[in-house]
Amino acid sequence: MRDQLKAAGLAVAVALSATGIAGCQSTDDNVLTIGATAAPPTLDLVSNAAAAIPQVLLYNVYETLVRVDDSGKLVGLLAKSWKLSDDGLRLTFRLDPNARFASGARVTSAAVKASLERMRGGSASPVNQANLAAIKAIHTPDDSTVILDLSNRDNFLLFNLASTSGVVIDPATKDLATRPQGSGPYVVTEFTPGHSVTLSPSPRPWHEGNRPTVRFAYYSDPTSQTAALLSGDLDVVSDMTTPQALSRFTGNPNYRVLRGTTNGEVVLGMNNT
Secondary structure (H helix, E strand, O other), rough: OOOHOOOEEEEOOOOOHHHHHHHOOOOOOEEEEEOEEEEEEEOOOOOOHHHHHHHHHHHOOEOEEEOOOOOOOOEEEEEEEEEEEEOOOOOEEOOOOOEOOOOEOOOHHHHHHHHHHHHOOOOOOOHHHHHHOOEEEEEEEEOOEEEEEEOOOOHHHHHHHHHHHHHEOOOOOOOOOOOOOOOOOOOEEEEOOOOOEEEEEOOOOOOOOOEEEEEEOOOOOHHHHHHHHHHOOOOOOOOOOHHHHHHHOOOOOOOEEOOOOOOOOOOOOOOOO
């Protein structure tokens, strides 16, 4: 039943797709609707560091060389293997030959290099530039090999490459802000800023599995979001910002409440001048 898909989540990791979307199946025209609070101002995650962007795109539309799995370990994604030199100054990746963009083009070392250079460029956000600052040069001896020469040992680089800063963008992408293209199991089919983002299964997926269409719906008013979940307009709420409303879902057999900790951070900055 559709009601069995509804959930009120107290805390969900930023990469909601990695833990939620792929495993859910909706019975309402095969569409899963997720309620969230922070709407992405743009889908360009190169120049904009808003956390709401990778919440939708990371591992859904875009993929990385490596990713962090549910147990916190680094595992291969676009890369089948990687090796760090003994001095920590050279990192070599071997790409999965099966990896394809949604356009059908193969994910090559040239595409990886172009994406990393984009993230290190002057138009990239300061966060992306800082995350990849240790990279001195990028070499592509063949289509399947990417070599990163580092200016200094960086113990966080692999983790950073598993995050937004390491996404691999299809070189054919013309509009990062509204129609980003990657190798993930989803493509963006609709983006209404401040309102919703719709992801449809990739027409050329290189991963196995059946997936529903996913719609992220954004609510600035938590009361309206709660009402939408109760009325059946939403299947999942990714972050319940009004914990006092949980009593309306706890104990109700039509809902499942997931409680846990998040690896996200909230920063409050104050200008003392």
